[in-house]
Amino acid sequence: MSMTDAYRSSEADPSAGATTPKRLATSIRNLQKHYVLRSETVKALRGVSFDVPEGDYVAIMGPSGSGKSTLLNLLGCLDKPTKGSLMLGDDDIAKMTDDELAEIRSQRIGFVFQSYNLIQQLSVVENIQVPLYYQGNIGAKERARSIELAERVGLGDRLDHRPTQLSGGQQQRVAIARSLVNDPYFVLADEPTGNLDSVTTEEILSIFDQLNEEGRTIILVTHEDFVAARAKRVVRLKDGKLHKDEINTEDSRNAARDFQRKHVEQLLKEGDR
Ligand SMILES: Nc1ncnc2c1ncn2[C@@H]1O[C@H](COP(=O)(O)OP(=O)(O)OP(=O)(O)O)[C@@H](O)[C@H]1O
Numbered sequence: 578m579s580m581t582d583a584y585r586s587s588e589a590d591p592s593a594g595a596t597t598p599k600r601l602a603t604s605i606r607n608l609q610k611h612y613v614l615r616s617e618t619v620k621a622l623r624g625v626s627f628d629v630p631e632g633d634y635v636a637i638m639g640p641s642g643s644g645k646s647t648l649l650n651l652l653g654c655l656d657k658p659t660k661g662s663l664m665l666g667d668d669d670i671a672k673m674t675d676d677e678l679a680e681i682r683s684q685r686i687g688f689v690f691q692s693y694n695l696i697q698q699l700s701v702v703e704n705i706q707v708p709l710y711y712q713g714n715i716g717a718k719e720r721a722r723s724i725e726l727a728e729r730v731g732l733g734d735r736l737d738h739r740p741t742q743l744s745g746g747q748q749q750r751v752a753i754a755r756s757l758v759n760d761p762y763f764v765l766a767d768e769p770t771g772n773l774d775s776v777t778t779e780e781i782l783s784i785f786d787q788l789n790e791e792g793r794t795i796i797l798v799t800h801e802d803f804v805a806a807r808a809k810r811v812v813r814l815k816d817g818k819l820h821k822d823e824i825n826t827e828d829s830r831n832a833a834r835d836f837q838r839k840h841v842e843q844l845l846k847e848g849d850r
Pocket residue numbers: 612613614619620621639640641642643644645646647648
């Protein structure tokens with residue numbers, strides 16, 4: 578059974594996961610990525626291994642140059658590893674053709690970028706639908722799903738707005754809705770709050786919290802400790818290797834949420850926005 582089938586069948590079976598071990602959204606083994614530049618070879622990833630069970634919420638951290646973006650590009654099927662394996666269910670992306678990678682990328686990976694990456698000429702609903710264009714099937718059902726997702730992220734009253742008519746936080750919410758439209762294996766977020774103020778950051782992190790509570794798998798790259806503190810787990814890279822893989826306890830996650838929310842309440846009280 579391919580990952581797509583496995584994923585869909587789990588949604589159809591409400592008891593799945595209750596008694597059986599969780600399936601993996603992805604499994605990474607001895608992952609290596611080398612960039613060859615004329616006479617020099619840069620070893621951006623030097624053998625990284627870890628699993629991400631479905632429903633996990635992973636923050637990837639590490640100093641500049643440690644390989645975070647490289648890992649994210651591989652997870653997002655934007656690039657292929659030099660060595661090792663990256664499994665999406667039964668499919669190893671190292672063995673896929675470029676066409677297969679493009680297909681899986683457009684159909685089953687949800688991307689959220691720091692700079693939103695919305696299409697300026699399109700409305701909120703049309704932007705949410707963009708990943709569906711690659712499949713060539715946008716009918717009433719798909720439009721209804723896009724509207725539902727816009728409502729889900731609090732933009733039900735902005736359906737026909739263009740990105741320039743939205744705040745940064747609203748644009749990021751469109752990007753989150755867009756990332757979900759294909760029912761992805763996981764949402765991959767690259768510094769999703771990097772351009773946002775504290776209040777808006779809290780709004781976006783709360784949406785990620787809710788999505789994860791609903792079972793969505795989230796993998797995000799961040800430089801911010803308070804963002805990573807919201808995840809279930811923090812994977813730290815150093816010099817292209819896995820340096821640490823630590824669980825955030827429920828207590829510490831709750832404390833991080835409370836701290837950030839109080840900080841935001843204080844800002845709002847002071848009218849500092
Ligand atoms: N396309 C590329 N060609 C050559 N070298 C690259 C390429 N992309 C990344 N590198 C190199 O690979 C290493 C890891 O880079 P990467 O961008 O993955 O790190 P990062 O942890 O995301 O850094 P930052 O936090 O600064 O974004 C760096 O030494 C970088 O210079």
